[in-house]
Amino acid sequence: MSHPEPVRITVTCMGHSGCYFPGGGETQVFECVPGETIEMFLERLGVNTDLFMYAVVGGEKRELSHVLRDGDDVLLVSPLMGG
Amino acid sequence: MTLGGYMGKILHVDLTTGESLTVPTGEDLIRDYVGGRGFVAKLLWDLVPPGTEPFSEDNIVVIAPGPLTGVYMPGSGKVHMGTKSPATGCYGDSNMGGHFSPEIKYAGYDAIVIKGKAPEPSILVIDEDSVRLEGAGDVWGAGAITAEKRLKERLGEDFQIAVIGPAGENLVKYACISHDFGRQAGRTGIGAVWGWKNLKAVCVRGSRSIPIAKPREAFDKAKEMYATCYGKPGFKAWTPYGTAEVVNWVNKVGAFPTRNFSETYFEGHEGINGQALVDRVKLIDKGCFGCPTPCGKYSKAKTSLGEVRVEGPEYETIALLGGNVALSQIEEVAYANAVADELGLDTISGGNAAGFAIECFKKGLLTEEQVGRVLDWGDLASVVYLLEKIAKREGIGDILADGVKAASERIGGDSERFAIQVKGLEWSGYEARWAPSMMISYMTCDVGAHHNRSWAITHDVATGRDNLEGKSEKAIELQHIRPLFDALGLCRLQWVEIGFELENYAEVFPLVTGIEARWEDLLRVSERIWNLTRAFSAREVDGFGRLWDYPPRRFMEEPVPSGPAEGKVLTREQCDHLLDDYYDRRGWTREGIPGEDKLEELGLGFVIPELTRRGYILK
Ligand code: SF4
Numbered sequence: 001m002s003h004p005e006p007v008r009i010t011v012t013c014m015g016h017s018g019c020y021f022p023g024g025g026e027t028q029v030f031e032c033v034p035g036e037t038i039e040m041f042l043e044r045l046g047v048n049t050d051l052f053m054y055a056v057v058g059g060e061k062r063e064l065s066h067v068l069r070d071g072d073d074v075l076l077v078s079p080l081m082g083g
Numbered sequence: 084m085t086l087g088g089y090m091g092k093i094l095h096v097d098l099t100t101g102e103s104l105t106v107p108t109g110e111d112l113i114r115d116y117v118g119g120r121g122f123v124a125k126l127l128w129d130l131v132p133p134g135t136e137p138f139s140e141d142n143i144v145v146i147a148p149g150p151l152t153g154v155y156m157p158g159s160g161k162v163h164m165g166t167k168s169p170a171t172g173c174y175g176d177s178n179m180g181g182h183f184s185p186e187i188k189y190a191g192y193d194a195i196v197i198k199g200k201a202p203e204p205s206i207l208v209i210d211e212d213s214v215r216l217e218g219a220g221d222v223w224g225a226g227a228i229t230a231e232k233r234l235k236e237r238l239g240e241d242f243q244i245a246v247i248g249p250a251g252e253n254l255v256k257y258a259c260i261s262h263d264f265g266r267q268a269g270r271t272g273i274g275a276v277w278g279w280k281n282l283k284a285v286c287v288r289g290s291r292s293i294p295i296a297k298p299r300e301a302f303d304k305a306k307e308m309y310a311t312c313y314g315k316p317g318f319k320a321w322t323p324y325g326t327a328e329v330v331n332w333v334n335k336v337g338a339f340p341t342r343n344f345s346e347t348y349f350e351g352h353e354g355i356n357g358q359a360l361v362d363r364v365k366l367i368d369k370g371c372f373g374c375p376t377p378c379g380k381y382s383k384a385k386t387s388l389g390e391v392r393v394e395g396p397e398y399e400t401i402a403l404l405g406g407n408v409a410l411s412q413i414e415e416v417a418y419a420n421a422v423a424d425e426l427g428l429d430t431i432s433g434g435n436a437a438g439f440a441i442e443c444f445k446k447g448l449l450t451e452e453q454v455g456r457v458l459d460w461g462d463l464a465s466v467v468y469l470l471e472k473i474a475k476r477e478g479i480g481d482i483l484a485d486g487v488k489a490a491s492e493r494i495g496g497d498s499e500r501f502a503i504q505v506k507g508l509e510w511s512g513y514e515a516r517w518a519p520s521m522m523i524s525y526m527t528c529d530v531g532a533h534h535n536r537s538w539a540i541t542h543d544v545a546t547g548r549d550n551l552e553g554k555s556e557k558a559i560e561l562q563h564i565r566p567l568f569d570a571l572g573l574c575r576l577q578w579v580e581i582g583f584e585l586e587n588y589a590e591v592f593p594l595v596t597g598i599e600a601r602w603e604d605l606l607r608v609s610e611r612i613w614n615l616t617r618a619f620s621a622r623e624v625d626g627f628g629r630l631w632d633y634p635p636r637r638f639m640e641e642p643v644p645s646g647p648a649e650g651k652v653l654t655r656e657q658c659d660h661l662l663d664d665y666y667d668r669r670g671w672t673r674e675g676i677p678g679e680d681k682l683e684e685l686g687l688g689f690v691i692p693e694l695t696r697r698g699y700i701l702k
Contacts, residue, residue: 012316014315014316014317014320014581014582017541017545019545020545048544048545050335050336050544051541051544051545053328053329053331053332054331056316056319056320059319061320075316075317075320077317077320077321078541079328079329079332079333079540079541
């Protein structure tokens with residue numbers, strides 16, 4: 001039986017949300033479960049998914065339902081505004 | 084001595100006599116209040132005689148850039164305006180972007196103070212040292228956008244113009260100041276004070292240079308600040324959408340104003356979110372002076388009522404003229420936005436008033452005969468009808484023009500329960516029954532229910548929305564950081580939206596001004612200003628204090644009926660807990676009045692005799 005290929009991603013948090021992310025908001029490398037979405041990944045880390053509005057993956061805007069792929073460069077965007 | 088960043092003088096204009104004079108910008112004023120909002124607060128305290136009516140010759144309007152306004156650096160185009168508010172009777176202010184503020188500096192002024200009342204509808208023309216009143220002529224009665232265009236034609240493109248619309252002329256208590264064809268100082272009814280003073284517009288032109296203490300270093304630092312902004316990972320993600328980006332998220336967390344805040348999740352949000360804005364109505368991005376992250380979206384929209392071009396809609400307008408009146412198409416929100424802008428109405432209070440009226444109608448508290456038509460949720464014609472009636476003070480509009488609090492007192496029934504305001508100022512775009520830090524932020528905001536002093540909802544989400552601990556503390560922290568931008572004359576969106584670091588501002592301030600102040604020193608100034616605005620409201624309003632800090636009864640008594648926040652409510656007891664914690668941390672009495680020790684500590688001992696005379700401080 002072959003094992004699924006590991007999925008390695010880089011994750012950066014935008015702005016203040018880094019305070020609530022394990023290891024802070026700076027770019028970090030993570031290994032994910034194949035088929036895992038961004039939302040599932042955050043839940044597995046114990047991060048409140050409501051902190052993020054969406055993600056930018058490889059420069060493209062993506063919902064948190066995006067299925068992570070090996071090599072994805074993920075920017076997590078939190079709502080920081082308020083006029 | 085002229086410090087860097089300051090022009091060295093303040094212009095005083097008496098509209099009654101048409102005379103003007105300048106006074107040096109005092110070093111102690113600079114040291115203790117910095118500029119912008121700080122100057123507004125101190126000049127209001129000093130120059131408005133206690134007990135002055137908002138609509139009177141003695142009430143003043145202060146227009147103040149900050150020391151960093153007009154200087155080469157990100158977001159340096161902001162101006163702060165203040166007055167004794169006709170909406171609340173308390174301290175009132177509002178902030179505006181565009182290009183008006185730098186022009187005031189180029190004309191040679193750190194602030195403009197306007198008092199009196201012009202004998203006839205007028206415009207104030209400030210052309211460096213030449214200061215004159217001119218008859219308003221055909222711009223009186225004109226819409227705000229139209230009037231600005233006509234005044235540019237009359238005076239020249241190089242004038243920067245701030246103007247009111249018919250709502251201001253008709254003393255609507257949430258009339259705004261408009262500039263740059265779609266930027267507004269929207270809140271607290273400053274436009275109505277201009278209208279009462281027969282002041283249609285302030286038109287400014289200047290060509291002076293702003294002195295800089297360390298020009299080379301300041302320039303290099305500013306260049307680095309721009310590069311940092313452009314390099315932020317959030318820059319490309321946020322800028323195309325602007326503030327509308329947050330609609331989906333606010334809805335998802337159950338905080339989106341819906342049908343006069345009776346609900347907090349709007350089923351039609353996908354038709355009015357950032358994506359809808361970009362895909363369906365946006366033409367181009369539009370920004371203020373020196374802005375690297377233009378949040379303005381210039382749009383074109385076609386509806387059953389016609390086609391409009393408008394700057395917007397931004398988040399607040401989408402929330403209050405979208406979800407709050409159940410409009411679910413971005414084109415319709417843009418249309419209502421354009422109507423409000425031309426009338427010179429604050430879209431936040433205007434959207435509240437429309438939502439409130441529709442709910443009253445649905446509950447039978449207003450009849451078709453009283454209103455002049457049927458009102459319904461999700462009906463653009465109802466919303467436009469109400470906005471126009473309000474601006475003209477016709478029929479039901481005359482009642483709504485005084486704000487939802489006053490309107491509820493006239494309409495009666497249980498309408499006071501769902502008049503969504505604090506201190507008489509309508510609530511902006513974040514429902515807070517499941518966001519205690521956001522709730523205490525709204526309750527204690529110095530101008531009434533406005534979000535921009537402390538936007539703490541992410542703190543609620545991150546630290547638990549059902550517990551109250553630490554929530555007031557966060558609100559206080561933000562109430563010092565965020566308004567500091569209004570004192571410096573800067574936009575805070577580069578910080579809050581794309582995570583631009585606060586240290587940058589701390590570094591650049593001494594380079595521009597020559598004042599060796601650390602960030603903590605500036606935060607201390609911000610705390611001083613916060614306490615002074617509170618003291619001003621206590622001086623001006625009988626019985627001011629705790630009772631003025633409660634949210635509407637809907638938020639304390641009606642659990643959210645459905646959606647992500649279903650069942651959530653912050654009871655009066657919980658609000659009391661938040662208030663006690665807030666007052667204690669601030670060094671205020673449990674009645675919400677700054678304590679003597681705190682006032683002395685902040686160098687505000689001069690307000691103590693007045694607060695004592697008014698019975699707030701017992702000797
Ligand atoms: S982010 Fe928006 S409000 Fe701030 S300076 Fe830029 S355009 Fe103006």
